Amino acid sequence: MIRALTAALLCLAGLCMATHAAQNCNGDCDPLEKPESPYQLIVDNTERVLTLARSARSYFQDDPERYFKQVSEIVDSLVDTERFTRGVMATYASPQRYQALTSGEEKAHFQARINYFGSILKHDLIYTYAKALLDFADERIETLPPARDAITDKYARIEQKIYRPGEAAHLIQYSLYRAPGESWKLYNVIVDGINIGHIFRNQFAYAVEKYRGNIDQAIANWSTEQTVDNWQENKTNP
Amino acid sequence: MQSRAIELAVGLFILAGILALAFLAIQVSGINREFDSKSTYQLYAEFNNVAGLTRKAKVTVAGVQVGLVTAITINPESMRARVDMVISSEVKDLSEDTIAAIQTAGILGEKYIALSPGGALETLSDGDRVHDTQSALILEELVGKILTSRATNP
Numbered sequence: 001m002i003r004a005l006t007a008a009l010l011c012l013a014g015l016c017m018a019t020h021a022a023q024n025c026n027g028d029c030d031p032l033e034k035p036e037s038p039y040q041l042i043v044d045n046t047e048r049v050l051t052l053a054r055s056a057r058s059y060f061q062d063d064p065e066r067y068f069k070q071v072s073e074i075v076d077s078l079v080d081t082e083r084f085t086r087g088v089m090a091t092y093a094s095p096q097r098y099q100a101l102t103s104g105e106e107k108a109h110f111q112a113r114i115n116y117f118g119s120i121l122k123h124d125l126i127y128t129y130a131k132a133l134l135d136f137a138d139e140r141i142e143t144l145p146p147a148r149d150a151i152t153d154k155y156a157r158i159e160q161k162i163y164r165p166g167e168a169a170h171l172i173q174y175s176l177y178r179a180p181g182e183s184w185k186l187y188n189v190i191v192d193g194i195n196i197g198h199i200f201r202n203q204f205a206y207a208v209e210k211y212r213g214n215i216d217q218a219i220a221n222w223s224t225e226q227t228v229d230n231w232q233e234n235k236t237n238p
Numbered sequence: 239m240q241s242r243a244i245e246l247a248v249g250l251f252i253l254a255g256i257l258a259l260a261f262l263a264i265q266v267s268g269i270n271r272e273f274d275s276k277s278t279y280q281l282y283a284e285f286n287n288v289a290g291l292t293r294k295a296k297v298t299v300a301g302v303q304v305g306l307v308t309a310i311t312i313n314p315e316s317m318r319a320r321v322d323m324v325i326s327s328e329v330k331d332l333s334e335d336t337i338a339a340i341q342t343a344g345i346l347g348e349k350y351i352a353l354s355p356g357g358a359l360e361t362l363s364d365g366d367r368v369h370d371t372q373s374a375l376i377l378e379e380l381v382g383k384i385l386t387s388r389a390t391n392p
Binding site for chain 2: 083085086087089090091092093094095096147148149150155157168175187188190193194195197198201202
């Protein structure tokens with residue numbers, strides 16, 4: 001499963017690089033060369049990301065921070081962090097709950113909490129999978145042509161099959177969202193039928209129950225002690 | 239005369255037993271709850287696998303029944319299962335990142351759809367699609383994956 005997730009992240013990275021390319025055009029590029037289709041984004045960039053991961057093996061031991069920074073940039077620009085975070089926090093980040101708050105202070109804290117939890121999730125994603133990416137070597141990746149209704153104005157579902165020697169193929173499904181006027185961004189992944197966003201959502205709901213409805217405490221204990229310290233700093237400076 | 243009374247009592251007892259069984263069957267099948275089309279809206283979702291899900295299966299939010307499966311068809315292009323549902327209008331403001339998961343209830347293994355609302359700012363409305371899904375987990379497939387994994391990494 002970890003290997004499949006690693007593969008998924010690699011492909012996400014490919015999508016990210018394409019997103020960068022589209023954003024850096026500034027109107028000077030040929031529109032036909034802009035990889036606007038989520039399918040084409042993945043197809044065009046998967047190989048580039050594989051190359052990036054392979055090249056990182058040569059300098060990772062000497063300069064791991066450089067590698068983490070590269071992965072961080074990729075995740076940062078590819079993933080729709082707020083949408084992913086709201087998806088994990090689910091009803092604890094819903095607009096209805098926000099509207100029920102009465103004071104401006106409560107509303108500011110509500111948004112700061114989402115932002116902070118987003119930074120924790122992103123941090124976990126980077127440090128959990130960045131090292132695993134280095135082991136990705138002999139895989140073959142096939143991006144499947146999407147069905148006609150798999151890509152709409154706002155949503156896209158792109159499927160890839162990842163073949164590893166001696167293993168059954170892994171099916172990865174990417175869920176992408178495009179806000180009006182913006183580029184495609186990723187907000188969920190399904191690996192071999194397991195909806196990762198759903199697992200995170202259930203874990204968060206369990207954590208809130210465990211801490212008797214205290215959302216701040218659930219977030220503070222979500223990850224490492226280091227992130228708890230950061231949360232304390234952010235709480236004082238939202 | 240007394241014998242006739244006994245026969246009548248036995249008949250009533252058997253009739254009560256049959257009615258109790260019928261009541262139990264209706265309760266277990268979940269077909270007792272009808273959703274009036276005037277007070278519902280429709281959603282649909284696509285799954286890789288709906289194994290065991292049937293028409294009239296329950297749709298729940300937080301374990302509370304809020305709707306029914308009205309149709310299960312195959313999308314001829316993607317070859318995925320399309321599941322149409324009606325949802326009670328009392329349940330409004332389901333977010334666009336709601337996840338529809340096929341789950342199993344009770345000892346009879348009855349399949350149903352659990353909707354898990356997210357926190358997105360946009361909400362679903364009549365005729366919309368629930369984009370995020372969690373298909374039914376197939377035991378044979380899981381066992382197959384474990385065996386393959388063990389064979390590769392003993």
